[in-house]
Amino acid sequence: MDSTTLAARRDRALGAGAPLFYNTPLHIVRGQGVELFDPEGRRYVDMYNNVPCVGHANPHVAEAMARQQSTLNVHSRYLHEGIVSFAERLAALHGREIESVIFSCSGTEANEVALRMARMATGKAGIVCTNATYHGNSEAVGKMTRIGNGQNSAGDVRAIPFPEMLRPLISGATEDELCEAYLDRLRQVIRSFEEDGTGFAGLIVCSIFANEGLPDVPRGFMARAAEIVREAGGLVIADEVQAGYCRSGVWWGYDVLGFRPDIVVTGKPMGNGLPLAATAASRRLVETFRSATRYFNTFASSPLQAAVGMAVIDVIERDGLAANVATVGAFLKAALAERQGRFASILDVRGHGLFIGVEIAKGDAAREPDADKAVDIINRLKDRGFLTSNAGAYRNVVKIRPPLVFQKSHAEEFLVAFDSTMAEVDG
Structure with missing residues (x-):
């Protein structure tokens, strides 16, 4: 079946408006490692998907999944x-x-x-996030999505500007001054919660500010922010759904930015495709939550989740994937940074391990973000067989986030396609 016909069927079956990537959507039928294939057998190198972190169709994970499912899978109200x-x-x-x-x-x-958990532990309601973040789709969590600074004055979720060096809060400030300016915004929002009676429960951040575009953060910001939060009686929540599981070259993004969380959230890569997520904290915090809610999820804490989750960790440790991420990621980031001086549209290259952002800007004096060109780039890369996406506060960052098994040979192959693409878009 051709893609146009399938897309029309999809609209009828799912309802028009269900998102698809790329101007001409892809029909993918098979995956292996970092490669995906369409019905005609055309190969695409997956440089975006964080879910299959140890590779599409990983045999160790697939075998563990099949073995457990053929043995036992029940809900969590039995000992296992x-x-x-x-x-x-x-x-x-x-x-x-x-x-x-x-x-x-x-x-x-x-x-x-x-x-x-944070609200129950503190007895307060106020949550601080950043103004360009994303943490999920439910009504409660979705309240934090890109709420912007203009909505800081009311409600139980309020935003601060995300910390960055490229477009700083104060022009011409030193890094230390800039760090202090961002921390002052955090103090102001915490104070606003206390002044209006909402009370302050905690701060939630992606540990490497992924959806904000992987900004270079002023040195020491997160460690000092964590201190401010705890001094105010709040808790620090590290959302490691994108940052964790060795994405940065070490196990956790909070180690990269140098802070200790009270609560850690993990998701996507944990199950390599099986739905699996976790909220981890001290026993005191977890038991306070459990005693008040008797939380239960039919499909969570199951033998199947356990078998697959263990298999993913097995592969990461057995195959030394943290070291692979650090080595290959450093090579690719350095190669892309070298191209910053070669192609006029590249304003910045930044990131950690195998999570790299290439900021695309207009050629004007202000170097304004150019989301349209970023979209053009990712579509041209797709046509050359490399799957990326665009992200960031201005949607102008080419987002590179391949499975952890991505090799230097894949990076070298990508750079050839990237050079051809940038030569086209920059004329």
């Missing part, structure tokens, strides 16, 4: 050693402050649990 062992193993990947885990099926659910 597998889920206990998985929770213990996941908690041990963090510091000693993280002791217990609540499993769910998506990052949205896990973030909602984290928000409720």
Whole structure:
């Protein structure tokens, strides 16, 4: 069936408006490692999908999934050693402050649990996020999506400007001055919660500010922000759905930015395609939440989740994927940074490990963000067999986030296609 016919059927079956990538949507039928294939057998290198973190159709994960499903899969109201062992193993990947885990099926659910946990522990309602963030789709979590600074004055969720060096809050400020300016915005919002009686419960951030466009953050910002939050009686929630599981070259994004969270949320890569997410914290915080809610999810904390979750960690550790991410990511980021001086549209290259953003700007004196050109670039790259997307506060950042098994040979192949694409768009 051709893609046009399939798209029309999709609109009828799912309702028109369900999002698809690219101007001409792709019909994908098979995946292997970092490669995807359409019905005609055309190969695409996946440089976007964070879900299959140890590779599409990973045999170790697929075998663990099939073996467990053919043996037993039930809900969580029976004892099962597998889920206990998985929770213990996941908690041990963090510091000693993280002791217990609540499993769910998506990052949205896990973030909602984290928000409720912070509010129950503090007895307050106010949550601080950034003005260009995304943490999920539910009504409660969706309230944080790109709410902007103009909506800071009321409600139980209020935003601060995300910290960045490229378009700083104060022009001409030193890095230390800039850090202090962003921290002052955090103090102001916390104070506003206390002054109007809402009370302050906590701060939630993606540990590497992924949806904000992977900005270069003023040194020391997150460590000091965490101190300010705790001094005000709040909790720090690290959303590691994109940043975690070795995406940055180490296990957790909060280690990259140098802070310790009270609550950690993980999702997408945990199950390599099986719905699996988690909210992890101290035993005290988790048990306070459980005693007040008796939280239960039919499909979470299951033997199947445990088997697949353990298999993913097995592959990451067995195959040394953290080191691979650090090495290949450093090579690709350096190569792209070298092209910043070669192509006029590239304003900045930044990121951590195998999560890289290429900021695309107009050629005017102001170097304004150019989202249209970023979209053009990702569509041209797709036509050359490389799948990326656009993201960031201005939707002008070419987002590169391949599975962790991405190799240097794939990066070299991508750079050839990237050079051809940029030569076309820059004339």
